Amino acid sequence: MTNPAEELLDVVDERDRVIGTAPRGEVYRQGLTHRCVFVLVRDPAGRIFVHRRTDTKLFAPGAYDMFVGGVVGSGETYPEAAVREAEEELGVRGIAPRPLFKFLYREEKLSWWCDMYEAEWDGPVSPQESEVAWHTWLTPAELADRLDRDAFVPDGREAYRRYLELRAERPGPA
Template sequence: MIYLPHVILVDEQDRQIGTMEKLEAHQRGLLHRAFSIFILNEHHEMLLQQRALHKYHSGGLWTNACCSHPLPGEAVEAAAHRRLVEELGIDCYLTPLFSFQYRTVFDNGLTEHEFDHVLLGHYSGPLQPDAGEVADCRFLSMPEIDYLLDTMPQTFTSWFHLAYPMLKSYLNTQIPVQVPSN
């Protein structure tokens, strides 16, 4: 028997209303809980990940450090730490920042409809990306990211186009916080 991961279905207030196999939730376009992790290094550069080419949507596109879904019964922060280790071979202190909802319909008929929790971490050590999840990764300055978004917007995921400006706005309005070192 093959295990197919399940996602947590939620209402508009992020209250759990059920669970469903991940692919079916994307086929039916149902709202489900997700998270997006942004990582900054000591130079205030942001870690970008290029999704593995074989992903069933957005393969080969650039996005934030790590994105995924908590499993049924798993807290968002616990899932975020789990996926950082699984995808990038790292872990770091994460600060929950904000959440937002979005819906994107892909050319292959799948729909990403997520209540997305955004977390921020700081990390400057080596990366050990899982080739099954990540095609490439790199740290870039925000001006470099802005330039790429302006000149090659099609190379980024739909949720990055939404979350990145919100993160920049958040960072510009917040008092810097001391985070524990790695």
């Protein structure tokens, strides 16, 4: 397995246009804007897959997250990355993420485009040990309680806030 810091990413501008490439470690060090995907995975009962990131992650080690996902590799499309990341992190095959929306996330010296998806999974999961230290399925109310007391990744918090706003504006199936 290659070192995640060496993974080649597309560097993009404020309109999400590719302007170059760089290794992930360099992208993080220099605060270059890049691309990520977030997939909110629910089971048929509407519970959300929530996990704690491993302590070896480059960004937000040990934090909780309600999304599976990650960086989009150089030359990879957002939909390709959404399927790849969801399948890798959940340890499954055949997941079909549905696109929701995209936004530019900024914090201090870092920024990335977040392409949001949701998916339903009706089967066992075998999360990737290098990415996921702990996992469970939580109801939206249980997740809201955890958000008030646990350290969640900041970009995931922002993405989930936007997701809830979208659902309030356009109610649909859980």
